[in-house]
Amino acid sequence: MTQAIDELLGEVSNVVSASKEQTTASQALAQDVAGKMGAIDQKVDEAKEDYQAFKDNADDRYQLSLSNNNNLSKLDLKHLDPDKFYAVVFYTPQMLELRFRRYVHDDVSNGGILDYFVRFQNWSAGGDFQFAVQEHHYYSNRAFVGKILGAATPYYSAVWLRGGWSYSLFMNGQVGSVPRIIEDDATVVENPYGTKDFYAVPIDALDSTVVANNYIRGA
Numbered sequence: 001m002t003q004a005i006d007e008l009l010g011e012v013s014n015v016v017s018a019s020k021e022q023t024t025a026s027q028a029l030a031q032d033v034a035g036k037m038g039a040i041d042q043k044v045d046e047a048k049e050d051y052q053a054f055k056d057n058a059d060d061r062y063q064l065s066l067s068n069n070n071n072l073s074k075l076d077l078k079h080l081d082p083d084k085f086y087a088v089v090f091y092t093p094q095m096l097e098l099r100f101r102r103y104v105h106d107d108v109s110n111g112g113i114l115d116y117f118v119r120f121q122n123w124s125a126g127g128d129f130q131f132a133v134q135e136h137h138y139y140s141n142r143a144f145v146g147k148i149l150g151a152a153t154p155y156y157s158a159v160w161l162r163g164g165w166s167y168s169l170f171m172n173g174q175v176g177s178v179p180r181i182i183e184d185d186a187t188v189v190e191n192p193y194g195t196k197d198f199y200a201v202p203i204d205a206l207d208s209t210v211v212a213n214n215y216i217r218g219a
Contacts, residue, residue: 075166075167075179077161077162077181078107082165083204084162084202085145086161086202087147087189087200088180088181090120092123092156092175092176093120093122094123095121095174097171098119100114100145101114101170102167115138116159118148119135121150130157132148132149132209133217134211134215135216136215146160148210152189153192155176156198163202182200
C-alpha cells in the first residue's frame with residue numbers, strides 16, 4: 001500500500017514538474033512573441049512616418065530637381081552671333097525635363113531674364129514616340145529661345161538659343177549623351193543609317209514652335 005502511494009506521489013510530482021516546465025516555456029514563448037510584435041509595430045510606425053515624409057516632401061523634391069546645382073550645366077554661346085539662334089541638341093531623350101535659366105545680370109548688367117521649362121521625348125523601342133511639351137516660358141529685354149523640336153533629327157531633340165549669351169541648364173531624366181551646341185550650317189548632327197546626314201542649322205528669326213512670353217501650361 002505504501003509503495004503504491006509513493007508511486008502515485010511520484011507520478012503527481014512528475015506531472016507538476018512537467019506542468020511547471022510547460023508554463024515556463026509558454027511564458028518564454030509569449031515574451032518572445034510579444035517582443036517580435038513590438039519590433040513589427042515599431043517597423044510599421046517607422047514605415048508610416050517615412051511614407052508621410054515622402055508625401056509631404058514630394059513637391060519640394062520635384063521642384064529642386066530643376067533647381068539643384070547637382071543637375072546644372074552651363075551653356076556658353078557668348079562667342080556666337082547675337083542675331084542668330086543656335087541648336088542645343090539632346091540625343092535620345094527619355095522623359096527628359098529641361099530648364100533653361102538666366103538671371104537678369106548674367107553676362108552684363110540688365111542683360112535679360114530667361115526661365116524656360118520643356119519636356120522632351122525622342123526615343124522608341126520598335127516605334128516612334130516623340131514630343132516636346134513646353135511648360136513655362138518667361139523672358140525680359142529680348143527673346144532667348146528661337147525654336148524647339150521634339151524630333152529635330154531622327155534621334156535628337158533640340159532647342160535653339162540666342163547667340164551672344166550664356167545659359168544655365170538644369171536637366172532631370174535620361175539623355176543619351178552630353179548636350180551639344182551646333183554652331184554652323186555644316187555640322188552634321190547625326191547620320192544614324194549611314195546614308196543621310198541630318199543638320200540643325202542656325203536660324204535668324206523666331207519660329208512659331210516656341211510658346212509666347214509669360215506662357216504657363218494649364219494656366
